[in-house]
Amino acid sequence: MATRTNSGLGFILKILVAAALAFLVLNVFAPGCGAKFGCGPSSWLPSAQAADEHCPSSVKVAASDNQWAAARYETIKDRKRTTGLSYDEDGTEHVFTSGIDGDAEKAAAILQSQGAPAAKDGTHPVATHVEVKVAARMRDGNAKEAVLITNNTGGTCSYQPGQGFGCRQALPMVLPGGAELHVWDPGTRKFETFVGK
Structure with missing residues (x-):
């Protein structure tokens, strides 16, 4: 028994x-399997929910959809550190946070190899910024286009004395040649496109 x-x-x-x-x-x-551009539930989850009428069908469409971008911003606006939601050509969401990590190290190596001006201490502080991390990941995967929504209401940074390049100067160097990164600025509520050189 x-x-x-x-x-x-x-x-x-x-x-x-x-x-x-x-x-x-x-x-x-x-x-996130099945959920494109941060819209809707995962595909494995049964749902009677209607499709989101503001869910973009492609990166190009997402890069001009301010209403969709504002909705994605609402999900990260209260995070303490600068956070970004990046969407690749397949609509897959990737979360980036400012600070030192593997993506920042890749970005710093790219900036150094491209001859970008460094800070007085020889480092590239801009490599820790969300926008530059996304660009480094795009270069690593040879991506041609992506959309980025950040919670930084100050927008994409520029050159800062003693700190080397800002994001505006670094992005064209870090992005793959001809690749486009569409960054949505929550301050202006508009997209700005950066192109790799």
Whole structure:
């Protein structure tokens, strides 16, 4: 009798483990699968929700849709650090945060290899900015176009004495040649396009 009870518990345990793994995969590792440009629920989740009429169909459409950009901004506006939502050519959302990380290191290496003016201490502080990190990731993946929404109401920065290039000067150097990064400025509520040289 004890053997039958143990095998029954083993079966139930296997079912619970499988359910937990499925939950993790669908909610942690792949929550955005099917959701393009940050719109709508994931494709695996059944929903009676109507399609968002302001969801862009492509990067080009997104780069001119101020209403969509403003809605995406609302999701990050209260974050303390500068945060950006980048959308690639497939509409996949990527979250970037200002500060030192692998993307900042890639961006700094690109700026150095391109001969960009550095800060007095020899570093490239602009490499830690969200816009430049997105450009570095685009270069790494040879992406041709992306859209970026940031929560920085001051907009894309310019040259700052003693700090080397600002984003406006660095982006054309970091982006792949001919690639376009459309940055939405929450201050002006407009897009500005930067093109790689």
